[in-house]
Amino acid sequence: MNPEELRKKLVVGVAGFGTMGSELTAALAAAGFRVIAWNRSEERFEKLVPRVRRLISRQQNHPEEHRQRGLKLLETTTNLERLAEARFVVENLVEDRAVKVDFFKKLNQLAHPDAVFATNTSSLPIAELAEASGRPGRFLGLHFFNPVTRMELVEVVRHPGLDESVLTMATSLVEAMGKTPVVLNDAPGFIVNRILVTMVNEAIRLVEQGVASPKQVDTAMKLGTGVPVGPLKLLDLVGLDTHLRVCEHLYEKLGEPQFAPPELLKRLVKEGKTGRKAGEGFYSYR
Ligand SMILES: NC(=O)c1ccc[n+]([C@@H]2O[C@H](COP(=O)([O-])OP(=O)(O)OC[C@H]3O[C@@H](n4cnc5c(N)ncnc54)[C@H](O)[C@@H]3O)[C@@H](O)[C@H]2O)c1
Known part of the structure; x- marks a missing residue:
């Protein structure tokens, strides 16, 4: 047609x-x-x-x-x-x-x-x-x-x-x-998430380990790799709860540590800070 x-x-x-x-x-x-x-x-x-x-x-x-x-x-x-x-x-x-x-x-x-x-x-x-x-x-x-x-x-x-x-x-x-x-x-994470999820998880771990703030991580990735939006701003748009479920499914299927959901992600979801849709995630939208 x-x-x-x-x-x-x-x-x-x-x-x-x-x-x-x-x-x-x-x-x-x-x-x-x-x-x-x-x-x-x-x-x-x-x-x-x-x-x-x-x-x-x-x-x-x-x-x-x-x-x-x-x-x-x-x-x-x-x-x-x-x-x-x-x-x-x-x-x-x-x-x-x-x-x-x-x-x-x-x-x-x-x-x-x-x-x-x-x-x-x-x-x-x-x-x-x-x-x-x-x-x-x-x-x-x-x-x-x-x-x-x-x-x-x-x-x-x-x-x-x-x-x-x-x-x-x-x-x-x-x-x-x-x-x-x-x-x-058909394969876990298809193409984009198989690559993107590991990048976003590393961005969360950098904040968790006190290496840099969300803004510093996003600025570095934007200016250093040319992506239009940094990984943590993107995560707020996707929804931290959705990302957490995706990590859990990919970790279950692939078993590789980079897909394991970071502790900071789990804590923010528990606190209801699921990103833009909730008014707060790694950034505040209130
Ligand atoms: N958020 C993203 O960036 C993104 C990108 C691509 C694909 N997806 C996928 O799209 C799907 C939806 O994600 P989202 O981000 O829109 O989630 P969301 O939380 O914004 O919306 C979830 C929807 O599911 C409905 N729902 C929840 N529990 C239900 C139940 N028990 N029975 C019937 N309906 C129920 C809600 O009413 C709502 O309409 C997921 O499979 C997600 O993996 C999300």
């Missing part, structure tokens, strides 16, 4: 409306897709829908006509059955295996048999989730980056049971969103 046909025919479901689900909704709607966004409670919609609407309007890299269509057709719901209308559902729930498995099992009961399921997990094995979903051939990983409305990369994660036509459809969707897919085989 060409991008115009895809836009007209494909209804996309977005499950979860936190940091990633809300941004992904804005990115899809701005590209002209009809989006049905589901979340288990209204609260997130009340907090985030005005921001999502602003984000859709402001994405000038998409034609006005696409943005208007996406805005007009955007639907938010707490009723899981509404996702039955979507033929492509991207899941963005908390990084917890049991929560995701339970969601896909329920979705599988009510979705159209041809519907494709994708997970935005950062660290859980795609093949395991695919098997648990009850439709492995129509299940894959689509790993977006934060903030989705600005980041161009999408890691498209295949596994041995995946139907090739589903892979083609998923890469076409990513391209119709104006993004670049990189297809890879």
Whole structure:
């Protein structure tokens, strides 16, 4: 299907409306897709829908006509059955295996048999989730980056049971969103997190060991390596709780010490300092 046909025919479901689900909704709607966004409670919609609407309007890299269509057709719901209308559902729930498995099992009961399921997990094995979903051939990983409305990369994660036509459809969707897919085989952390998590953990350890402050670490990395944002500022954007879960999953699978979550990370999460979304992490946003 060409991008115009895809836009007209494909209804996309977005499950979860936190940091990633809300941004992904804005990115899809701005590209002209009809989006049905589901979340288990209204609260997130009340907090985030005005921001999502602003984000859709402001994405000038998409034609006005696409943005208007996406805005007009955007639907938010707490009723899981509404996702039955979507033929492509991207899941963005908390990084917890049991929560995701339970969601896909329920979705599988009510979705159209041809519907494709994708997970935005950062660290859980795609093949395991695919098997648990009850439709492995129509299940894959689509790993977006934060903030989705600005980041161009999408890691498209295949596994041995995946139907090739589903892979083609998923890469076409990513391209119709104006993004670049990189297809890879299922492996812990995929490409980017396998490298990034170790860098972020070392940045946390430098602060933990009193070598430098968060600002000094970020300034050094920005000016010394040319990254646009330092690792600890980035961590605040990602969410310290999400990063902690990713470290735990990668450490469990790979067993290498660089993936073990640093003590300072665990302490900050326990104190509720989960980053920008909480108003405080390595920096204060109050
Ligand atoms: N934050 C990032 O930078 C980033 C980047 C790429 C991928 N991801 C992945 O995206 C997914 C979501 O991460 P996030 O940062 O948006 O998290 P978040 O904490 O901002 O949002 C979590 C979402 O899960 C929902 N949720 C929590 N518990 C639930 C339950 N028991 N049942 C149903 N829904 C539940 C919440 O309502 C919310 O919509 C995770 O798998 C994460 O690994 C995150």
